[in-house]
């Protein structure tokens with residue numbers, strides 16, 4: 001068996017008073033494309049940010065995240081070590097392209113900097129920057145490279161973010177809802193570019209999306225999260241054909257969970273997500289039903305936890 005590019009073991013994330021993610025374990029092998037799905041608030045972005053070493057202040061992560069060729073658990077590494085991995089071993093494309101761009105710096109300089117920080121010479125980086133802008137299908141790369149982010153469209157900015165992400169051919173590319181903020185007309189092209197980019201750079205892909213049609217076309221494997229836990233993992237074909245959990249079935253019944261028109265995100269099923277421990281007495285999602293006397297509304301997660309599923313609410 002090949003060594004995984006990414007191993008996430010027993011990941012837990014908590015804020016000072018709440019457990020937000022629990023018991024999440026999965027691996028990604030070289031070149032694999034894995035879709036991470038789940039309703040809004042299920043912990044997808046937190047999982048991605050912890051892998052990328054960018055959890056918000058005040059949140060703590062337990063468990064381990066290891067990358068191929070790096071002995072150390074990311075959670076035990078210092079910021080300098082993680083910064084060395086970011087961009088080189090792993091790269092990320094965020095939902096909002098401005099997250100990755102510096103508004104005061106010309107595009108070409110930003111793409112080049114992604115390579116000079118990892119040791120490339122300035123002249124080589126400038127040359128490669130133009131090539132990369134061309135690779136992500138930006139017209140007139142020379143003109144674009146002299147522009148500032150605000151002079152580009154959202155779709156163009158996201159292409160620049162992708163160019164920066166693939167600049168050092170990372171072994172893992174993480175995309176967190178990379179097309180949600182884009183105009184529908186340019187979403188498909190962006191997805192095609194991501195696919196082309198991971199093929200050209202031989203990167204593995206962790207793709208977070210609410211769009212199950214996208215997962216079906218791009219990803220060979222699926223990880224389903226629910227309430228901060230991993231509910232189901234498997235090959236996309238198998239999960240689409242034969243989802244084991246009622247929750248996954250509901251998620252796949254796209255008509256039941258229509259993305260919000262403004263944010264493009266899947267809505268939560270009524271009420272906030274909560275730890276299964278909190279609703280021993282009564283479940284807010286099921287309007288006060290007691291689960292211990294209400295068989296059939298529990299679903300066991302892959303790691304032995306429990307989550308609420310209520311047919312009438314979900315399907």
Ligand SMILES: Nc1ncnc2c1ncn2[C@@H]1O[C@H](COP(=O)(O)OP(=O)(O)OP(=O)(O)O)[C@@H](O)[C@H]1O
Pocket residue numbers: 015020038039040041042043044045046047056059265266273
């Ligand atoms: N900095 C934070 N402090 C406290 N709680 C947080 C923080 N960031 C996220 N959370 C909470 O953790 C849970 C998971 O958030 P996360 O952003 O990972 O969800 P998500 O699955 O990415 O959802 P979406 O589809 O809306 O992007 C949510 O309930 C959220 O409110």
Ligand SMILES: [Mg+2]
Pocket residue numbers: 044045046176
């Ligand atoms: Mg998110």
